[in-house]
Amino acid sequence: MNRRHTIALDAMGGDHGPQVVVPAALRFLAHRTAVDLILVGDQARIETQLAGKAAAKLRDRIRVRHTTETVEMDESPAKALRGKKDSSMRVAIDLVKSGEAHACVSAGNTGALMATARFVLKMLPNVDRPAIITAVPSLHGHTHMLDLGANVDCTAAHLMQFAAMGSELVKAVDGVARPKVALLNIGQEEMKGNEQVKKAHELLSRSALNYVGYVEGDGIYLEDVDLVVTDGFVGNVALKSSEGVAKFVRHTLSAQFKRNLFTRLAGLAAMPILNAFRRTMDPRRYNGASLLGLRGIVVKSHGGADEIAFENAIGIAEKEIHCDIPRRIAEQVGRHLGEAPPARDVDDQDQRRATA
């Protein structure tokens, strides 16, 4: 209990690199006492960001690990994996593999992070592919959803694995005894959906999970479920569409308040309420998606994250260390898959797609 943990941060990842990652690291350290950080990336650029007063007090809890390469945001995962063995992303993951760090966080290229993490850390038993999971705000507090883009073509057996992993995560981090698991579909009737979804529905219905059936897209935000399971293409589109609507709403609302002097005054009166509303909806509070199914903890931050958002992603990594997520998944997922057919019938092409 209460032993110190270490988290490695890919300081070069994301749209802003050390300019965001280092201040986020300092914020995080100021708020937490039992965690140390390793900042991985260009030493000179990191030290520049560490040159302030605030950093001095926290400096003994920070190590800098110099690397010479950076994975670009639009670089092919295969190229990053083969060609950049001294990238900040790769070395941050290597630190998890070696046990020097208990988790790593990166705002870098998702595909490269997936491929590298899978190659370096390997999969847990009974899991074929990593899946990306995150929490989204909902009428009932929040809902977890996976997969969010790691796997563009999934079989029913993969969806079943995602459900088992996600359920374990929710159990651990939210303390929900029997998380309500739903499958994303285009209707709630049995006959709707594509073949994978219908087969996954059968597998989930026979499983020991607390499966509550199909939800439609709006159910992610409106229905009382703890976990929504879908393939990576659909999950990614659902999440990004939602972000788009939320941005559109914020823009439209603020445009209405700026129309004239009267609306500006009304806006002033309504300011505290609007601010409270913004906090509830703040996407930064939900930044940080975990790569589940690996033999180690890897958290992906949004590429455009600011320091508050990136700090949140570090917090997610810390929580998963405390909950010992990979061990729990290793122990529990096989049990849930007892009644499901083996998913090992995945062909090579599928495997390649997963990391493409």
Next chain:
Amino acid sequence: MNRRHTIALDAMGGDHGPQVVVPAALRFLAHRTAVDLILVGDQARIETQLAGKAAAKLRDRIRVRHTTETVEMDESPAKALRGKKDSSMRVAIDLVKSGEAHACVSAGNTGALMATARFVLKMLPNVDRPAIITAVPSLHGHTHMLDLGANVDCTAAHLMQFAAMGSELVKAVDGVARPKVALLNIGQEEMKGNEQVKKAHELLSRSALNYVGYVEGDGIYLEDVDLVVTDGFVGNVALKSSEGVAKFVRHTLSAQFKRNLFTRLAGLAAMPILNAFRRTMDPRRYNGASLLGLRGIVVKSHGGADEIAFENAIGIAEKEIHCDIPRRIAEQVGRHLGEAPPARDVDDQDQRRATA
């Protein structure tokens, strides 16, 4: 020019049947002069709704066509098609086929509407499957998106057909000379996405359409595109997720204003702005999705539509009659598919899925 048009309404469809459809019909007739309506459904229930003063003035522009059956919202499309030849939905479509009506509108079961419309009206040349299209609000006014649930498994060639049809629709109804067509994907880089999407990207890049490349989910609302093309599963999830977020936002915002006396007063001051905001975002203004690719005009209303929303769907049918959409698609789609491989390699199973 200015000749009278007739639209058939499935008065029994949707969650509320004649209670919503008949008042919506009266609203529509009061606002438009050159259109007559045929209300299809249970005569007694329709007449009850027509018994007011408002109806008397408009009564000569309404015909009632009695039917004895109703397609249930959760009925299988195949069962509805084979078993209910005197349903309000079927007869409304039959009226389009016979030429008595120029278009029909239904808030009924989407699958049944699709299957019945396809069986009765048949497909236009060069089009394999109908696709559902609607407009959604965006930073740039609005964007059209298809397919929204008619087809859960699409080939690249189908996506190409959807793009060509959607582009013609946007050209006609919005008067855009060269609509900007985008393909929905999970990243904007060439290597991302599944196989269909990558192939469709190639077909679209070679086509005469004004193809602008990939957009991600948030691009539907934020990017300057006129048409977003995707398969029915993804499109449906994107649309429903967006509806869910919008509802969640409205709920959260109104909860913030109701917290205490002060926030209620602030809410009162902000009321006109919030109302203007609600109008901009009002989903009722966007109710009405067209089934493209058929030899006739069929508009689907949201099942839960109220009379303002259903009136909007009738307006969409009217606009498509004016623009002569099926003829335009028949004339133009073949041209755009000139360079695409024939899509007739669709197997029987695919065909069955499309109406499942």
